[in-house]
Amino acid sequence: MSKTSISVWDSCLQYIRDNISEKSYLTWFEPVKAVKLQENVLTIQVPSKFYYEYLEENYIKIIKSALTKNLGKDAKLVYSIMMEKKQMTEEPYTVNIPSSQKAKIQVQEVDAPLFVERGVKNPFIIPGLQKLKIDSQLNTNYTFDNFIEGESNRLARSAGKQIAKRPGGTSFNPFFIYSGVGLGKTHLAHAIGLEVKRLQSGKTVLYVSMEKFCQQFQEATKSNNRNDFIHFYQMIDVLIVDDIHFISGKKGTQEVFFHIFNHLHQSGKQIILTSDKSPVDIQDVEQRLISRFKWGLSTEIQVPDYTTRLAILKQKMEFDGIELSEEVLEYIAQNIKTNIRELEGSLNSIIAQATFNKKEITLELVQKTLDSLITNSKKDITIDFIQKLVCDYFKVPIDLLQSKTRKRDIVQARQIAMYFAKKYTNASLTSIGNQIGKRDHATVLHACKTVDNLFETDRMFKTYVDDLNKKLASNI
Template sequence: MKPDHLEVWKNCLTVIKDNIPAASFTTWFEPIVPLRLNGEVLTIQIPSLFFYEHIEEQYIDILGKTLRRELGPKAKLEYSVVMDKSASDVQPTTVKFPAGNRPDVRNRQGQMTAPASRPEFHNPFVVTGIKKQNIDSQLNPEYTFDNYVEGACNRLARSASIAVAQKPGKTAFNPLFIYGNSGLGKTHLAQAIGLEVQKNMPEKTVLYVNANIFQTQYTEAIRHQRINDFLHFYQMIDVLIIDDVQEFAGKQKTQNTFFHIFNHLHQTGKQLILTSDKAPVELQDMEDRLLSRFKWGLAADLQLPDFETRVSIIKQKLYKDGVSMPDDVVNYVAGNVIHNVRELEGALISLLAQSTLNRKDISYESARETVDKLVRKTQREISVDYIQKVVCDYYGIDIDEMQSKTRKREIVQARQVAMYFCKTMTTSSLSAIGSKIGNKDHATVLHACKTINNLQETDRDFKNQLLDIEYQIKE
C-alpha cells in the first residue's frame, strides 16, 4: 500500500530529529504540517516566508536526503506558505532536490525563479537578509561591567548579571528581572550582559530592544500581515533584552504576543533579561500569566546609590576623562546630587564644561554655584547609614554593637528603632535594610517595625524618644 503524506512526513521527521539539536527541531520542524502527497510531490504548510527562508538556508540538505529516501530520486517538496488568514491565497513554492546541488526554486508552473525574487524577511534589526549574524544587537559599547560601579545599592543585581553573562540560559536567573527608579543603571546593567555574551560567545545572537520599539514593530507587523515573520524573528534570539517592560501595560495584544515569544525562548533554553521601573508584583494592567513568568527567575532591585558609591562613580568618570578634581569638590557633588546616577553624571559634565569654557580649575565655590543651579536644594540625605549613626549616638552605643549578634535588650531595641526609621524614611527595601543592619533578613526587619509601632502606641515615654530621634535625623 502506498504511504500517505502523514506517514512520509513522520518518517522524514524521525531521521531529522536524530540529526539536529532538539531545540532546533522544536523550533523549525514541529510547527510544520504535512498537507498532501501528489505522486512524488509532498506539500507541507509552514507559518511564514521567514520560516521558508531559514529552512532553505539551514536544513535543505537533510530535507532532500530524507525525502528522496521516502519517495525516490525525483522527490519534490512544495511549501505552502500561509502567514495568516488574510494571506491564505499565497501561492506555494515548489522545490526540486537535484542530487548534490542546492535545490532549484520553481513556481507552480515549474518555471525557475531568479535568486533576487526569493522572499526577504523585513525587520529593522536585520542588515541584509535574515541570517542571524546579520542581526544588529542594538547594544551600546560603552555599557560594560568594567565601568559599572558596584555598591550596596546594586550588588545583587550586578552579581546576578555577571552570572547570567557567563552562562546565559543555564542559571536559575531566567528571566533576570532588573527593576528600580529611572537613572539608576538598569539599561547599563542589562546591556553589559549582552556585550559580555557577545565577547565570549560570538556564536550567540543578542538583541536589545526597548518595549516601545517592540510595540511599534508589532503594530507594523500586523499592518503589513507579517506577524509570523515577527514572531519567528524574535524566537531565533539567544539572549533577548527587553527594556522598560512596564510600557506593555494595557496593551493586551502585545502582551499576548510577547507571552508566546517568552515561552518559546524560555523552553528552548534561551536567556531573557527584562527591566522595569517597578517590581513584578507592582506592575499594573498586565496579564497574570505574563506576570507569573516575570517571577520565574530572579527579580533584583537597584536602590539609590549611597554616598560612597556616588563618590566612586564620580572618580571613575574623572579617571576615564583624564580629569582631576579636589576631594572636597567630589564630596560636595556626591553629597548634593543624590537622586540618580544620570543626574550625577549630568552635574559632572556641567562642571567640566564650565571649567573648560572659563579656563579655570574647578573650585569648591564654583562647584557649589553650578550644582545649586542644576538641582534643588535638599535636606541632608537620609540614608540607612545615616539613620544608624543618629540612633547609635542617641542611645550611646557603638555602630559595631548594633551590627553584632548580641541579644542585649538595649542593643536589640536600638537595632529595631533604626530598622523602623529606615523603613519609614528611606526607599530601601526590607532586604537591603536588614543586610546593612546586623545582616538580618527582611522578616526580621518587618518584625522590628511591628514591634516599634506597638511600643509607641502603649508607651508614651518611648514615643517621645522616637520623636526626638526623628527630629535629629531630619535636622
C-alpha cells in the same frame, strides 16, 4: 499483565531518559503524564501548546522509537494539551492533537534587520536563517569595564558576568534587574549583551525597549505581520527588554510577549528584563507573566554608597581627561546622593562652568555651581534614617523593631516605619521589607494599608503619624 497508559509511558520514559541529557529529560518529559491507552494509541498530556510543538520538533523520533518498542510498529501518539484560560470565569480545557498532524512551523528567513527604515514591506521576514544579521541595538559605551562595582550593585553585576559566559545556561533566566532611575540597570543590561557578543559571536543578541516593542507589535498587527513579528523574536538567542513595566495595561502586548517568553525560555535562550519596579510591584499585568518574571533571578540595584560614588567620579574624571583634587571629589560624592545620572551630570556642570569662564576647578567653584542643586534637591532620606527616627520617637530599640515580636506597640512602630519608607524613598516593597526585619512585600503592603486605616479611625495614632511626617518633611 495488561498494559496501561501509565505502564507504557513509564517504559517509554526509561528508554528516553537513557538517550538524552538529564537536564533535557527533567525539562521536557518530567511534566508529561499518560492519560489514556486505547489499542495502540497512547494519549499523553503536556502542560502547554509550546511543549507539544517542542516535543514534535525536537524529540518525536526518540518518542516514536520508545513507543514502537512498547506497542509495536503501529503505535500512535496523541497529545492532550492543557489550554490557558483567557478569562477568570472560563473552565480549564484540553485539546487532543495527533502526533505529526500539526502544520509545520515555517523557518524564519531574514534579509533585513529588525530596525529598518520605513518603506520595507515586512521587516520581520528574513531569507537565509544561517545568514541572519541583526543590529543588536547595543550601546558600545555601556561595558562591564566602566560599570563600577559596589555594595549597591554587586549581586547584579556578578550575576550578569555569569550570564554573559553561559547565556541561557544558568539558573538566572530570566534575569530581572530593577532600580530607581539613573542607577545603572540599562548600562548593566547592555554590558551583558556586549560581553555575550564578545565571547560568543555566533549568538544573536537584541536590545529593545518595551515602548519600542509595543510600537512594533502595533505596526505588525496593522500590516497583518503579527505571526512574523512573533517568529522573529523567537529566533533571538539573548533578548534584552528595557523598562518591561511599560507592558502594564497592554493586554494584547502581554499576550504576545507571553508566547515569545515561553518559546525563548523553553528553548534555552536568555531573557534579560529591566524595570523601575520589582516583578510583584508591577500593576495591571497578567499573573502568569509576573510568575514567569520571577522564575530566574530578580535583583535590585540600590543607590550607590559614598565609596562607590567616589569611584564613579574618579572613573569619569579619567575618561574625560581632567584633574580634580581629592577635596573636590569628596565634596561632590558627599552631597550628590540620589543617583549616578545626577552625579555625572553635576560633574559635567562643573566642567562646563570652569571651561566657559576659564577658571580653575576649585572647591569654591564647585560649591557655587552645586549650591542650587543641593539646596533644591530632596535630602537623602533612607530607610535606615526612617527606622532610627521612628525608634527614637517611640523609644524602641531598633533591634526590637526588626525582631519577630508581635507586641502591639512594636508592630505599630514597625508598620509606621514601613509606611514612611514607601512614602519617602524610591525603594521597592521587597527592599523595604528586607531592610525592616526581613519581611516580604505582602507584609509591607499590609502595613501601609493598616496605617492608612488607623490614621482615619484612631486619633492618637493620627497624632503619631502627623508628628513623624513633620519631622521627615523638615529634612526635605
